[in-house]
Amino acid sequence: MKLTMKKIDSACIVAILAVSLSFGFFLAQKAFQERRAVRTADEAMQNTLRQLREAEADLQRLHLGLGGKKRELARLNERIPETVEMGPFLKQVDGMIRSRNVSLQGLQPSSQTKENYFSKMQVRLLLKGPFQNIYSLLHDLDKMDRLVKTEKLTMTRSVSDRACQADLVLAIYAQKG
DSSP states (O other): OOHHHHHHHHHHHHHHHHHHHHHHHHHHHHEEEEEHHHHHHHHHHHHHHHHHHHHHHHHHHHHHHHHHHHHHHHHHHHHHHOOOOHHHHHHHHHHHHHHOOOOOEEEEEEEEEESSSSSEOOOOOEEEEEHHHHHHHHHHHOOOOOOOEEEEEEEETTTTTTTTTEEEEEEEEEEEO
């Protein structure tokens, strides 16, 4: 077998083509793998971004809920102060009694008792006046900003002057210290 230049050139060209095709195939395969890796990374990034947006929305909802709970707690703290604060309470009750034209016959505060989550103090009021005025006073006491509970109420009617007498026991609350 005689090698001629033409055959050697053809063989070299075939070899160069084979190497070029192999290298091209290798490069194409590498490009497809990298494209697939980029696509996978992009999908992971999109999922992470979506989860981040959802977490951000959840955080905003939590902040709104927390703001509402803070307002509710502040309102409760107004209704149930840290201490019993008898002076301001009695001043407010006295103003209500005077505005309703009811006569205060007696006042008996009791000692403060500690409950599980709060302290409670009972105040006994002996009142005299027209039924409607006493009823309006009771309504005013229920509408107070401070939490006041009517523990006991006994009403009697006086025959001589057609006035009612009320024996009222109120419970006022304070935060447990």
